[in-house]
Amino acid sequence: MNSFDTEGPTRGDGDTPRVFWSPDYVAPSHVFDTTRKSEAVRDLIVGRGIDPVSEPPATVMASTEKLIEELHDPIYIEALRTGDPMDLAASQGFRWDAGIWTMATSSTSGVVAALELAIKHGFATGSLSSGLHHARRDRGRGYCSINGLAVAAEAIRPRIGLDDRIAIFDVDAHCGGGTNELIDDWALDHVLHLDVSTNDFDRYQPCRPGNELHRATSTADYMATVERMLGLIIESGCRAVLYNAGMDALEMVPEQDLRRREELVSSKLRSADIPCTFVLAGGYVGPGLDADALADLHTATAEAFIG
Numbered sequence: 038m039n040s041f042d043t044e045g046p047t048r049g050d051g052d053t054p055r056v057f058w059s060p061d062y063v064a065p066s067h068v069f070d071t072t073r074k075s076e077a078v079r080d081l082i083v084g085r086g087i088d089p090v091s092e093p094p095a096t097v098m099a100s101t102e103k104l105i106e107e108l109h110d111p112i113y114i115e116a117l118r119t120g121d122p123m124d125l126a127a128s129q130g131f132r133w134d135a136g137i138w139t140m141a142t143s144s145t146s147g148v149v150a151a152l153e154l155a156i157k158h159g160f161a162t163g164s165l166s167s168g169l170h171h172a173r174r175d176r177g178r179g180y181c182s183i184n185g186l187a188v189a190a191e192a193i194r195p196r197i198g199l200d201d202r203i204a205i206f207d208v209d210a211h212c213g214g215g216t217n218e219l220i221d222d223w224a225l226d227h228v229l230h231l232d233v234s235t236n237d238f239d240r241y242q243p244c245r246p247g248n249e250l251h252r253a254t255s256t257a258d259y260m261a262t263v264e265r266m267l268g269l270i271i272e273s274g275c276r277a278v279l280y281n282a283g284m285d286a287l288e289m290v291p292e293q294d295l296r297r298r299e300e301l302v303s304s305k306l307r308s309a310d311i312p313c314t315f316v317l318a319g320g321y322v323g324p325g326l327d328a329d330a331l332a333d334l335h336t337a338t339a340e341a342f343i344g
């Protein structure tokens with residue numbers, strides 16, 4: 038029995054914000070999709086009346102910052118805070134400034150707050166964070182400083198039953214090698230980690246039986262794997278899902294299929310009464326996709342889960 042069981046699953050009342058975002062999410066001075074796009078997505082979500090969007094509560098911010106410090110190598114945390122040593126502070130791949138720590142703590146707090154809310158009320162929530170699935174315990178990688186998925190999974194552990202599991206469902210183009218490493222480092226044995234990718238970056242061997250990485254070779258393979266993994270998640274009877282809703286699979290999968298993916302994941306989890314927290318993850322401006330189109334594509338995730 039856990040503290041949420043007595044409340045039972047309910048649907049949203051339409052007034053409670055279910056999506057988290059803060060200006061701190063875009064605090065770094067380095068201009069890049071990962072450090073900027075969330076604001077444009079937030080504007081579309083509010084403008085279209087999908088959700089009022091709120092900042093992570095101060096209490097969650099404080100507890101999450103403390104947890105991040107406890108979980109990571111102190112030398113790495115000091116580097117993110119101060120820029121010293123600089124090579125470690127910039128290990129995620131862009132120039133360090135103080136906004137990186139601000140963004141990392143705030144956007145991770147948003148994931149924690151959204152997951153707590155999803156479990157408490159039994160509905161879908163989101164944070165306009167990126168999942169940052171390449172970040173490690175002692176360094177950043179692939180534009181990721183702090184792994185919000187793994188930290189949120191650890192943060193929620195005392196709030197769920199001893200036998201409850203959380204699924205991390207990662208559909209980003211790249212492989213979640215950071216998440217896999219942290220599942221091992223932090224003994225996140227309550228996490229079912231299912232990962233479908235279209236790109237070999239950060240490929241890994243799953244560290245626990247039952248966890249899976251599949252590198253898709255075609256749109257049909259990708260979509261069929263999403264559906265199969267959804268079946269595994271539902272079968273697992275997990276307490277909640279953290280959904281790393283990358284749109285960078287666009288390198289292989291057409292936009293209409295990515296939009297269909299969001300409808301599929303949302304409707305199947307809703308039918309199974311499994312609360313889900315989405316985060317944005319990868320998605321980049323490039324040929325055929327300008328900043329407005331990218332924000333619109335990410336907003337499809339919020340529309341499917343919250344709208």
Ligand SMILES: [Zn+2]
Nearest residue numbers: 209210211319
């Ligand atoms: Zn990616």
